[in-house]
Amino acid sequence: MNLVLFGPPGAGKGTQAKILKDARGLPQLSTGDMLRAAIAAGTPLGVRCKALLDKGELVPDEVVIDIIGQRYDEPDCTGGAVFDGFPRTIPQAEALDAMLAARGRKIDLVLELKVEDEVLLSRVEARIKAGGVLRSDDTPETLKHRLGVYYKNTAPLIDFYRRQGKLKTVDGMAPVESVTSQIAAVLDTVPA
Numbered sequence: 338m339n340l341v342l343f344g345p346p347g348a349g350k351g352t353q354a355k356i357l358k359d360a361r362g363l364p365q366l367s368t369g370d371m372l373r374a375a376i377a378a379g380t381p382l383g384v385r386c387k388a389l390l391d392k393g394e395l396v397p398d399e400v401v402i403d404i405i406g407q408r409y410d411e412p413d414c415t416g417g418a419v420f421d422g423f424p425r426t427i428p429q430a431e432a433l434d435a436m437l438a439a440r441g442r443k444i445d446l447v448l449e450l451k452v453e454d455e456v457l458l459s460r461v462e463a464r465i466k467a468g469g470v471l472r473s474d475d476t477p478e479t480l481k482h483r484l485g486v487y488y489k490n491t492a493p494l495i496d497f498y499r500r501q502g503k504l505k506t507v508d509g510m511a512p513v514e515s516v517t518s519q520i521a522a523v524l525d526t527v528p529a
């Protein structure tokens with residue numbers, strides 16, 4: 338099964354992707370994690386993308402389309418994958434459809450985690466209060482910017498996938514375990 342986890346920054350996509358990996362063995366393909374790994378390793382790609390991530394801007398479509406394509410061809414994705422943070426633009430979604438079609442596969446389901454902006458902001462503030470190591474883009478100011486980018490570039494995908502009949506929405510403001518069980522209930526309706 339190929340699943341897209343969709344939602345605004347900080348909605349809990351990564352948390353649920355990790356739970357899905359443990360529960361269903363579907364690898365988590367997070368473009369954000371891949372880009373942060375490239376930055377930490379100081380690769381040319383990382384060097385090229387660091388300033389964009391720090392500012393909360395999107396990296397160019399071709400960059401993420403390329404890394405996701407390479408990652409998807411690794412053997413652990415034979416049974417499908419959970420796409421987390423990808424696609425984020427219409428051209429990325431079209432490229433994903435084309436990539437899967439070329440392999441005789443398709444997106445089975447797009448799960449939207451719906452979370453209001455105020456809740457996203459209060460989550461960042463809580464993380465700051467709690468201390469610990471935060472991402473460089475995990476500040477209220479950068480989150481506001483990432484939200485603007487989300488509404489402009491990414492939210493149009495809701496209609497894109499709704500028209501394909503693939504969109505299901507869950508309440509991302511519920512406690513983590515409740516989001517997990519809402520997702521499980523939706524997945525049980527998808528033919529294997």
Ligand code: ADP
Nearest residue numbers: 346347368369390393394395396401422423425
């Ligand atoms: P979030 O918690 O905001 O969902 P991610 O870890 O998914 O964060 O992404 C962090 C940053 O990585 C984004 O703000 C953007 O700069 C970059 N990025 C991740 N995925 C993509 C993508 N599909 N297209 C463009 N940029 C991306």
